[in-house]
Ligand SMILES: [Zn+2]
């Protein structure tokens with residue numbers, strides 16, 4: 375077995391800390407991640423008391439071999455894409471920490487927390503950024 | 509391991525230093541053919557990585573200047589009684605006592621290879637986002 379690259383080693387650490395101490399409503403299928411360490415599917419529940427209460431979402435994290443120097447590519451996938459001013463109907467998330475404000479001190483955990491707070495602070499479900507594909 | 513393709517950062521740095529020294533003169537365009545086998549990638553801005561032979565003269569000067577500034581960032585042995593960070597947030601590995609770490613002006617510390625890779629992309633502290641460039645210049649002014 376080749377020894378893990380720094381990026382793989384960090385992803386393994388992040389996986390175990392996410393499983394040990396997940397942000398509220400967040401879970402990850404660890405077995406699937408162990409097969410493809412660079413592609414994570416993260417489940418996220420809409421927080422109670424917010425517009426998304428009772429909804430289930432799926433996030434996909436894609437990591438390049440230069441993670442954490444490269445930001446992860448994070449999109450909503452699956453049937454239920456949240457209707458939110460900063461989420462495109464194709465699942466793309468408009469969040470600066472995923473592009474210009476990325477720092478290697480951020481993690482899957484902190485990205486999940488930012489997305490939870492982005493959803494939770496939403497006052498009105500409107501999709502101003504949506505690209506209609508129907 | 510012997511046959512592994514190694515990172516070429518040391519050679520890249522010396523290449524850039526040559527450019528820095530000769531920045532008064534005309535910089536010869538780097539011949540693409542000699543770099544076909546190894547195309548080191550530089551980041552004039554964080555999301556814009558390009559091989560060295562596709563950088564403009566201005567970008568080469570900026571990167572050379574950045575490497576020059578990085579040399580002023582002290583490297584010291586990690587001491588758990590004075591450092592509040594227990595692990596390097598870039599690789600998430602705990603520091604060992606006596607291990608060489610690089611200090612940023614904000615006093616955040618990282619493994620040298622971890623932070624140098626990041627500083628080549630963005631001259632900011634990953635932990636507090638303080639721009640290293642401005643902070644360095646301020647500390648020169650006050651000294
Ligand atoms: Zn490190």
Ligand SMILES: [Zn+2]
Nearest residue numbers: 614616633636
């Ligand atoms: Zn800092």
